[in-house]
Amino acid sequence: MADLLKLGVLISGNGSNLQSIIDHIEKGSLKAIINIVISNNTDAYGITRAKKHKIPVVILKNGDLKNKEDFDSELVKTLKDNGIELVILAGFMRILTPVFLKAFPHKIMNIHPALLPSFPGIHGQKQALEYGVKISGCTVHFVDEGVDTGPIIIQSAVQVFDDDTEETLAARILKEEHRIYPQAIQLFAEGKIEIKGRKVLIKNVRSNCHR
Ligand code: GRF
Numbered sequence: 583m584a585d586l587l588k589l590g591v592l593i594s595g596n597g598s599n600l601q602s603i604i605d606h607i608e609k610g611s612l613k614a615i616i617n618i619v620i621s622n623n624t625d626a627y628g629i630t631r632a633k634k635h636k637i638p639v640v641i642l643k644n645g646d647l648k649n650k651e652d653f654d655s656e657l658v659k660t661l662k663d664n665g666i667e668l669v670i671l672a673g674f675m676r677i678l679t680p681v682f683l684k685a686f687p688h689k690i691m692n693i694h695p696a697l698l699p700s701f702p703g704i705h706g707q708k709q710a711l712e713y714g715v716k717i718s719g720c721t722v723h724f725v726d727e728g729v730d731t732g733p734i735i736i737q738s739a740v741q742v743f744d745d746d747t748e749e750t751l752a753a754r755i756l757k758e759e760h761r762i763y764p765q766a767i768q769l770f771a772e773g774k775i776e777i778k779g780r781k782v783l784i785k786n787v788r789s790n791c792h793r
Contacts, residue, residue, distance in 0.1 A: 597628020
């Protein structure tokens with residue numbers, strides 16, 4: 583359908599964020615369509631989730647191409663062939679090269695399980711626990727050449743409790759991820775996102791910190 587934003591979702595694992603995007607699309611709160619899911623892991627449960635909803639899946643394993651740039655060129659080709667307008671990283675465990683970034687300028691979103699710029703990289707929840715913060719959360723941001731450094735679109739905060747484990751904190755954060763990622767995509771679909779340098783301005787919204 584012409585008015586639906588065409589998404590390509592990249593996964594490596596469980597795919598619960600993918601599921602939440604699918605659910606929001608199916609209940610009509612996200613005006614988008616997932617044209618393709620790409621996984622770099624043959625065992626990713628997200629593949630099963632996509633197939634259940636009849637979404638085409640492409641598997642491109644890390645070792646399939648000889649270097650990172652070739653891998654990213656193949657990703658770009660697959661996404662372009664499928665008419666993708668916005669790329670969604672949903673637990674995709676790879677750093678993208680400039681080949682990819684240049685092909686989709688300001689059109690790649692990621693979700694990170696911490697309040698950036700705190701605790702970038704892997705194990706954001708563990709880093710937060712070990713540091714002893716009282717509040718953590720999640721961040722949807724555009725992807726740039728750094729690791730979790732791109733302009734921030736939406737953040738949501740959760741409390742950290744004294745008896746939290748990495749698992750209990752991750753579960754509390756994940757619940758918020760599932761809420762704000764579809765919301766950020768919908769804002770993009772509605773053309774409400776404006777990027778000014780490091781800042782993302784959302785039209786008609788004064789604050790986009792969701793607690
Ligand atoms: C999430 O915690 C996300 O923030 C991080 O990777 C995890 C992916 O989870 N980037 P899932 O595969 O969507 O369940």
